[in-house]
Amino acid sequence: MRICVAVLVRVAGYDEAMADFSQILATRPDFDDSDREWLHHLVADWQVIADLSFADLLLILQKGDGSYIFAEQCRPSTVVSMRVDDVVGQQVDAWMRNECEAAMQHDGVYRSQNLQHIDGMNICNTYAPIRHNGKTLGLVLRETNLENRESNGRYEWESLEVGRQLFAMITREQFPYRDAVMNQRHNARVSDGFMRLTVDGDVTYASPNAISCFRRLGMVDMMQGKNLGEVGAGLIHQNDPVPESLPLVLLGKAPVDSELNANHSVVSIRSMPLMDGHGRTGAIVLCRDITELRRREVELQTKDATISEIHHRVKNNLQAVSALLRLQARKTKSQEVKKELQEAMRRVQTIAMVHEGLSQTADENVDFDKVISNLLRMSVDLASMRDQHITIDFVGKFGKMPAQDATPLSLVLTELITNAVEHGYDGRKEGHITVSVGREGKCLNVVVEDDGNGMDQEESNGMAKASGSGLGTQIINTFVTNDFGGNVRWEHGRDGGTRVILDMTLRAA
Known part of the structure; x- marks a missing residue:
């Protein structure tokens, strides 16, 4: 018997039972399945915005009694987070409720007129109302440490600008993307490398890590000012694999990820179109060198194939032993010896069937229900x-x-x-x-x-x-x-x- 215990925490402002995102969503009966799915897609992809903005993100939802609660949070990986403790399940501070009310009614991004002070840091709060199918589901709060804005170079400026555009897209129901096609296996991150593209796919900025990725693919020219689609096409040789989604990614026309394989290197690439109220204005392209990951995958596939082949050969050898025992049983004139040889043959065949099951899997585990079902029915027939x-x-x-x-x-x-x-x-x-x-x-x-x-x-x-x-x-x-x-x-x-x-x-x- 399993006993579930709910723990109520009332320490340092906690006045809610610690709950996860799905549990909090379940408390909103006015949300339909598409609303919940939209919010799940948002929190699955908002790490990019946190990293580009060098800021913490908090998802705020309104409760039935009119109060507000932190439903989810995201810490940036490009700067030190201001949030040491998790705040999911906590109620929003009383002084922020008026801001939340105003932001929920605002058409676009709502900027707080008050600075928040946390541990000597000056924090600027910015709210993005989450729109979906004509409804305002909640808010995304971006907490920006103003001390991180004192000495920004080109990398920081480009990153912040793209982060602002993606953040504003939340208010227009343009982010998360509706028709994103992502395999999510080797998703690139902002810190791995990113580029900004124009609406035609020309590179206006490439981070140092992004340039390094394309250098490994064989690029020798400067990237800025070049069309990324043409750059990618120039790197591909005759026998290099070309995924169908690659042109869309290189031109930034759709939210898709793909891979560019050239010069014995592999780079995972993801495009994220940037849009305003009139349509697409460009794109950000994230890239990550996954050459070593691909090499390890090939090694694992080779290892799995080798193990499967070993199990297959063991099965064949055991079947050969079983056949020899069968021949010996036929030649003997003693019924007692014949019966013992048949028993030995059956036991060898049992082990062979286990190895046959292992030879058909990609790992060292066998679907025992399938193996034993056939094996025991065979035992019944033989006996x-x-x-x-x-x-x-x-x-x-x-x-x-x-x-x-x-x-x-x-x-x-x-x-x-x-x-x-x-x-x-x-x-x-x-x-x-x-x-x-x-x-x-x-x-x-x-x-x-x-x-x-x-x-x-x-x-x-x-x-x-x-x-x-x-x-x-x-x-x-x-x-x-x-x-x-x-x-x-x-x-x-x-x-x-x-x-x-x-x-x-x-x-x-």
Whole structure:
């Protein structure tokens, strides 16, 4: 049983239970799904504005009683944040409520007439009303430390100017972008490098890191004044991959990200169109050198392919061993030896099927439910007589697990099923076996129950044994006890038959 405890914090201005963004949004019944989705997109992408503006951003929402609450916050990665503590869930200070009311009714960006003083810093507050489908959902508060404005160079000036444009786009329902196409795998950041483009795609400014990115791609000329689309086209060689989205990104015409692969280097590029009340005025392009990341990805793909091939070859070798045992079983005249060879063949085949499952995955984990389902049905078919009809059902799921656990667990379960079919249904035409699974983390409980003949239970050295116990039962007890630190209990079934309960702790789950 899981017990959820809500903690109410009332320290240093906290008068709300600590809640996350989604919980706070849920308190606004007047927001529909599209409103909530819009706000989620905003906070997913507003890090760019915080970094460009060298400022903290706070999302403010109004509550049902008319008060205001901080619903989310964003610290800049390009300057030291002024907010040491999280303020999500706190109510907005009383002196700011009048500003919030005025900003909610304002058409565009609303600038506070009062300076806020925090730890000796002079803070200028600027509000952007969040518009969506004709509604004002809330406010984005930009807190700017005026001390960061004393000695700005070209980099800071360009960054601040672009940050102001993106911030103003919030008020016109132009940010976040409605039709952004982002893979989000290697999203570039402002600190990685950025460029400003005109409406035609000409570079008006490129940060030092952005220039370094394109130098690695083979660029030798200056970037400023050049058309970025033409610069990119000049870097691409005949056999270099060219994504379809690359021209849109290089010209800054759409909110898209792409990659430029040239000169044995890879740069992730993201375009963010800049707009005013009349339409697109240019764009900012973020870029990041991901050459090393790509190299590591290729190495991981190669490693995964190698591991899959190893599992595939192990499976083939085990199948060859199984075939040799089958040939040997056919040649022997002793029925007892034939039966033992067939048992060995079945156990080898069990391990082979686990490796077959591992060879089909990109990691070291196997979908154990898929493997064991096929494996146990095969065990039933092999152990049953021609005129017998025995079915098997599964309740619950094992989940994924690595070969370290999957191989011994497969052997345990196949031995249990084989033992049930061979001994529990001796002289019977029909039967049904149920495998029930309960798993939480590393704890695994498995119950195998049949409706067969029942068992003759006896004690031997403190260990329970079932009728027909032999090597198979020894394998079950040994693996469960030694490999999983668990225990096995053999009981009479509820409707006759036998019930086996396994309590285990997985090692590598």
